Amino acid sequence: VKPGFIAFCHPDLEDVVQKMPGFKDVVDYGSMSAYPTEIGSVGNVRYLASTVFTPWADGGGLKAGSGTTMISTTGTNADVYPVIYIAADCAAVTPLKGATALTPFVKNPGIVSDSDKLGQRGHIGWKTYFAALILNQLWVATAEVAIPEL
Numbered sequence: 001v002k003p004g005f006i007a008f009c010h011p012d013l014e015d016v017v018q019k020m021p022g023f024k025d026v027v028d029y030g031s032m033s034a035y036p037t038e039i040g041s042v043g044n045v046r047y048l049a050s051t052v053f054t055p056w057a058d059g060g061g062l063k064a065g066s067g068t069t070m071i072s073t074t075g076t077n078a079d080v081y082p083v084i085y086i087a088a089d090c091a092a093v094t095p096l097k098g099a100t101a102l103t104p105f106v107k108n109p110g111i112v113s114d115s116d117k118l119g120q121r122g123h124i125g126w127k128t129y130f131a132a133l134i135l136n137q138l139w140v141a142t143a144e145v146a147i148p149e150l
Contacts, residue, residue, distance in 0.1 A: 002044055003044070003088075004041075004043070004044025004045055004046065005044060005045045005046070005085055005086065005087055006035075006045070006046050006048060006085070006086050007045050007046070007047045007048070007083055007084065007085045007086075008048050008049075008050060008052075008053055008083070008084045008086075009047060009048070009049055009050075009053055009081065009082075009083045009084075010049065010050070010051065010053045010054065010055060010081050010082075011049040011050070011051060012055070012071070012081065012147055013047075013049065013081055013083065013145070013147060014039050014049055015150065016145075016147055016148075017039050017040065017042065017047045018039065018040065020042045021042075022042050022043055023040055023041070023042050024040050024041045024042070025040045026038050026039070026040050028040075035048055036048075037049050037050055045085065053081070053082050053083075053084065055071075055079040055080060055081045055082075056079065056080045056081075056082075057073035057074070057079055058072060058073055058074050058076060058077035058078070058079060059077070059078075059079065059080035059144075060077055060078035060079065060080045060144075060146050061077060061078055061146075062076070062077060062078070063075060063076060063077060063078050065078075068148050069148065069149045070146040070147060070148055070149065071146070071147045071148070071149055078146035079146065079147070080144050080145070080146060081144070081145050081146070081147060082142055082143070082144055083142065083143040083144075083145060084140070084141075084142050085140070085141045085142070085143065086139065086140050087136075087139035087140075088139075089135060089136070089139070090134065090135060090136050090139035090140050091132060091133065091134050091135055091140070092132070092133050092135055093130070093131065093132045093133075094129070094130060094131045094132075096128065096129075096130075101128065101129070102126055102127070102128045103126060103127045103128070104124070104125075104126045105123070105124070105125045105126065105127070106122075106123070106124050107122055107123040107124075108122050109121060109122040110122075
């Protein structure tokens with residue numbers, strides 16, 4: 001698979017992606033390794049599936065308005081699935097480095113307080129920092145699609 005774009009989609013789109021003309025399964029990549037959760041590629045786009053990209057229930061047109069019956073939560077309107085396309089270097093994140101990148105806090109059980117009269121509870125938490133930035137908005141695109149019922 002040649003270098004290209006990455007598309008993130010919901011696992012419900014796997015069958016649709018696999019039926020696209022020019023689909024190449026990850027098992028056919030040869031020596032090139034696949035990303036975790038990668039479905040395969042179509043042209044120069046590699047598709048990765050994740051349940052993070054949840055559909056918008058009944059967010060589209062009529063379930064059977066186009067002549068093809070689409071997946072629908074209530075049976076009225078088609079569910080809409082986002083597909084996010086990105087190019088290399090479209091975004092950046094800060095790395096967590098140094099002694100102050102993460103500050104853990106621990107309160108062991110056995111310490112009596114006004115909120116825990118018997119000292120039965122312990123707590124663990126942390127403070128950290130994180131920043132992300134879209135570097136080039138033109139290198140990010142979203143497609144909103146419906147999926148035909150099988």
